[in-house]
Amino acid sequence: MAKFKKKTKTEENIPTSALPDIIFMLLFFFMVTTVLREQELLVEQKLPQASQLQKLEKKSLISYLFIGKPKNPSVYGTEPRIQANDALITTNDIVLWVNQEKDKLSEAERDQIYVSLKADRDVKMGPIGDIQSELREADARKILYASVGKVDQ
Amino acid sequence: MPRKKSRMSQEVNAGSMADIAFLLLIFFLVTTTIASDKGITNVLPPKLDPNQPPPEVDKNERNIFKILINSNDQLLVEDDFRDNSDGLDQEVKEFVMNFGEPDQENIDLFNSLPPVLKGQANRDPESSDHPNEAVVSIKTNRGTSYDLYLEVLDKVKKAYYEIYAERVGLTADEYRALSSRTAAEKELMDRGKENIPMAISIAEPDKGGE
Numbered sequence: 001m002a003k004f005k006k007k008t009k010t011e012e013n014i015p016t017s018a019l020p021d022i023i024f025m026l027l028f029f030f031m032v033t034t035v036l037r038e039q040e041l042l043v044e045q046k047l048p049q050a051s052q053l054q055k056l057e058k059k060s061l062i063s064y065l066f067i068g069k070p071k072n073p074s075v076y077g078t079e080p081r082i083q084a085n086d087a088l089i090t091t092n093d094i095v096l097w098v099n100q101e102k103d104k105l106s107e108a109e110r111d112q113i114y115v116s117l118k119a120d121r122d123v124k125m126g127p128i129g130d131i132q133s134e135l136r137e138a139d140a141r142k143i144l145y146a147s148v149g150k151v152d153q
Numbered sequence: 154m155p156r157k158k159s160r161m162s163q164e165v166n167a168g169s170m171a172d173i174a175f176l177l178l179i180f181f182l183v184t185t186t187i188a189s190d191k192g193i194t195n196v197l198p199p200k201l202d203p204n205q206p207p208p209e210v211d212k213n214e215r216n217i218f219k220i221l222i223n224s225n226d227q228l229l230v231e232d233d234f235r236d237n238s239d240g241l242d243q244e245v246k247e248f249v250m251n252f253g254e255p256d257q258e259n260i261d262l263f264n265s266l267p268p269v270l271k272g273q274a275n276r277d278p279e280s281s282d283h284p285n286e287a288v289v290s291i292k293t294n295r296g297t298s299y300d301l302y303l304e305v306l307d308k309v310k311k312a313y314y315e316i317y318a319e320r321v322g323l324t325a326d327e328y329r330a331l332s333s334r335t336a337a338e339k340e341l342m343d344r345g346k347e348n349i350p351m352a353i354s355i356a357e358p359d360k361g362g363e
Contacts, residue, residue: 023174034185050307126295129358146192
């Protein structure tokens with residue numbers, strides 16, 4: 001009996017010194033796999049679903065256009081708008097914007113520019129078609145319809 | 154005796170370190186996004202020269218698989234009305250691999266295909282002549298929802314990727330994951346695509362009905 005009592009008296013606290021290490025590992029994982037939010041979204045973004053997704057190999061070639069209803073309808077109205085970088089632009093500004101984006105790339109990569117259309121799923125084809133014809137005008141013909149994965153039936 | 158005292162507690166209390174690390178972790182979870190550069194790729198046709206008349210398209214009706222979508226999100230596929238896009242991928246696949254009237258070059262192509270794909274050739278004279286001629290045309294209206302347009306485009310792409318993948322003996326997912334970085338993967342990619350162009354024509358949206 002005395003033997004048992006002696007055992008229970010020793011070392012009551014659990015060593016927690018490894019816990020910070022585990023959390024730090026998680027932290028580093030997140031720091032490596034994610035990117036800081038670069039710009040504030042001014043339009044709503046619910047990307048459509050698709051199953052045949054492809055991943056682009058070179059990230060530096062991608063420029064983003066966000067299309068959707070403005071988050072602040074009292075200022076910008078309720079019609080779908082286009083956001084490039086930090087500002088809302090109109091369809092007529094797209095050619096200028098593409099040229100600015102192309103200038104950021106090196107000479108050899110200029111014609112390989114990819115435009116990622118991050119359009120909300122509630123947008124109609126009218127504005128999308130307008131944007132596409134402007135992109136043709138600006139000679140940025142490679143586009144990516146950004147979408148999220150869907151499980152195949 | 155004094156020696157024993159100094160040995161009593163040697164470890165530093167690190168319990169609060171976990172809390173600090175948790176705070177940092179939560180900060181990163183909130184301020185960052187997981188990069189999602191995935192989507193459906195598409196190449197737009199080049200801009201037309203206004204001084205030149207648009208090129209004449211002389212394709213036989215049977216070589217064009219027509220998909221029309223109106224502003225109420227209803228589909229007209231090869232002159233058949235339907236409400237949703239179910240089964241469209243299978244129809245496109247059958248259309249592309251029909252081999253109704255192949256010329257010598259495409260008879261060779263047919264003979265080089267694996268038996269799985271050979272079995273799909275229906276030889277229907279009303280459908281496409283051979284994969285080199287076949288074009289899938291998607292026409293939308295200004296009022297068509299982007300969601301449905303992408304769903305249809307997705308199905309058409311799926312049909313093509315399945316053909317490519319079956320040709321090289323992979324699943325469609327494996328085929329899409331191939332990258333041109335390594336020579337072996339690039340070779341596999343090219344072998345899948347060879348002589349079967351992904352001809353998807355996207356007409357400009359119709360006016361009206363917005």
